[in-house]
Structure formats: C-alpha cells, structure tokens
Amino acid sequence: MGDPILRVENICKSFNGDPIIKGVDVSLAKGEIKILIGPSGGGKSTLLQCMNCLVTPDSGKFWLEEKVVDISNKQQLYSYRQQVGMIFQDFNLFDHLTAIDNLTIALRKVKKMGKKEATARAMTELSQVGLADKKYLYPAELSGGQKQRVAIARALAMDPKVLLLDEPTSALDPEVMGEVIDVIRNLARKGMTMIMATHQINLIRTLADEILFMDAGYVVEQGTPKALLVPGSRSQGFCDKLDLVTGENR
Template structure:
C-alpha cells in the first residue's frame, strides 16, 4: 500500500534583503520517508527547513501537513504545526540553565500541559530511547556535543512529531562523536519516522534516504534516488559534489554503501 503524503512544500520563495534565498522550491514527503537536502553552503538548505517550520516564514508558497495548508498568520495553527513538526538544530538549542531531563520535560509541561509525573515519565522514556537514561540530572555544560544533540532529539520526540526536520545535526560535533548521533537517526529511520535532513554525511544518508534533493542558489537543481545520483557514471551534480567532499576528507565517504 502506498503511504500518504505527510508534508508538502509548494513553490516556496524567501528573500532576505536583495537576495532571493529560496526560489520556487517544491517537494513532498510520504509517511516514513526520508528526504535528504544536499548542496554547498549558502544553497538555502537551512533556510528551507526554517521556512517549513515557520521559524522564518516564507514570502510566498504553501506548506501543507496531512493535506491541510498551514496559515502562517494564525498563531494557533503555528503552535499546532510546531508540535507536529520537530526541529533539530546544528547548535543543539538547549536551555543551559536546565538539566537534560528538564530540557526534554519543559515543553510537555508548558505546551502539552501534562502533569509533572506523566511529563517526567515521558521525558525519561525519550532520554532512554537516545541512550541517555543515566544522564537526566546533567546540565548541557556537563554533556559532550553528541550527548547534547541526543537530548535535543529526545526533546523533539517527546512531542510526538509527525515529521522531524534535521539541520546538519552532526556539523558541530567532533568526528568521534558523530557516530552516536547517526546511530540515533538510523534507529529513527528504522522505526518509520518521517524526516527531512540537511547533511554532508552522504554515505550514511544514502543508506537511508528515499530521495536526495540537491540544492544550489536557492533551487532544487537535481533530485533522485541515492543509487541513481551517486553512480560513478551518472554525471550528476550530486556525484560531482560528493567526489569533492571525499577528496577534501581524504577518504571514500561518498561512495555508495555496500
């Protein structure tokens, strides 16, 4: 049975000053799907994710969730959208004065209005889900970068999102910490979480994504399956970009996984 479209992005335009950051961007994601945004810095990937969640409202175009277009001028609809579309940022966006438990629990208490006991139980469940059941009392300053990012994932998951947006979730991490966050993302994909992720972890995402969207100068200039776009003889912009990443990294990180 074909899965329904959960998220639809249509003709999104975003201008900042004299610069058109997004230029008529459209794509859709089916339930359980993973779309991966690839492209050089400044291509518009982060801005696109922010537009989807209306953290940076688009100038024009439509964002639809479960077939319903979101009215970006309605506070009620925006609050509902942000409960259903979770966001994972490059720099974690944790509250430094709150413990890991409270970072996850705070939205359950203030937004979902859960009682404290239920919110605590749910927060602990999500911390365990990302491998941090033994760290609830630690503050961000006491956590590694990988642990902070896993707390941010737990915080998003606690809201039961229909879609998870991930903006370069490993870019702020030391190389030895990247793996622990990628493991969590792989587990979420295996569980059927619907995701849109901007990343340079090409080989990793190729093993999970149903489609790559290559962005350049605010447009999606190429789209297709990882197998199609990363094939050595594809001549694709994606393959060329990945080859340059591999050359800079001094490895074969963009080769298709076996």
C-alpha cells in the same frame, strides 16, 4: 510512497531583497527520508527553517496530512510547529536547564502534562537515546554527541509527525558523530519521516529515499541515490568531494 504527511509548495524567501529560496516544493510521505545536499549558501538551512516556519517564507503553501495549514493563522501555525520537530547543528538546548528539564519544560508548557507524566515521558525518551543516567546534567556537562541526543529526545517527546534536521552531526567531533548517526538510523528504522541536510556521505547513500540537490535557492536535482549518484551528475560530483574531505568510513 503513500499520501504526503507534509507538503510545501512554492516556498520563496528573500533576505534584504536578495532572493534565497526561489520556489521550492517538498513532499514527504509517511516514513520517507529526504536528504538535502548542495554547496554552502545554497539555501538548505533557510529552506528547513521556512518549512518549520522559524523563518516566515514570503510565499508558499503548506499541508500537513493533506490539510491546508494557514501559517498566517496563529493557532494553526502553533499547532503545525508542534507537529514538525527541528534539530539544529548547534543543539539549541536551554543551557540553564538539566537534560531532563530540557524535555519536561515543553511537555508541561506545550502539551500541558503534569509533572509526573512529563517526567515519565522525558525519561522514556532519554532512555531511548541512551542518556537515562545523564538526566540531571546540564548541557555544559555533556559532550556534543550527548547534547545532540538530548535535543533529539526533546524533539521526539513532542510526538512530531515529521523531523527536520539541519546538519545534526556537523558540529560534532568525529569520535561522537557515530552515536548521533546511530540514533538517526534507529529513527529511520522505526519509520520516522525526516528531511535532513547533511554532509555525511554514508547517510546520503544509505538512508535517503530521495536526494534533493540545492543550489542558489533552487532544487536543481532530485531523485533516488541510485538515480542521482551517477557519473556526471552534480550530486555525484558533490559526494566525490565529500569523500575526499571526510574520508569517512562508516
């Protein structure tokens, strides 16, 4: 792996005096995919939110493309957040805006694009996720899988250097999970750098360059699926349980 695109070091976060993230380092090289697994409450979502500064960590150092990012500096934080896209379990779309306007609003406000350019870019991204024909529909008129694909298109429209995904398929019915998984696999093929919390056993096995197993605010195991998914490891034990729960066959 080459130089890291995104690196965070010693991320700590407490809520109400309760330490939740206890000094976590993550480094993502260009095109690398890391997958976060571990028991509920272990801190996966909080870590991802800290990495995107949606939640401000109590401490931690940030680098984007080897440059230090001072997250206490508003301008640097703003620029950093533009380059680090985030996908949530529950989509976080603007319910009062159509699919296409969910994309164009950020392009116009953040990227300062004109209407024509923003619309063209939004259409390109919606087409990439197979939703060109749904552009005028509101989130309430879309299936869960379609909503998540709009959310991914919206993130991609901002040209992020890295995507953080927090259980992007967990809120979906099994029959539409596949369409979102296909989009994520496509992104991986195109070389998108990603860190994703997921319980999708096949994504864990087939997409991860590295697995990070988090428990109680620490990364307690880290390595390739080949190295970690071996009898006796906590990661393997966790995946065995997922297999039983999901009976997944993709």
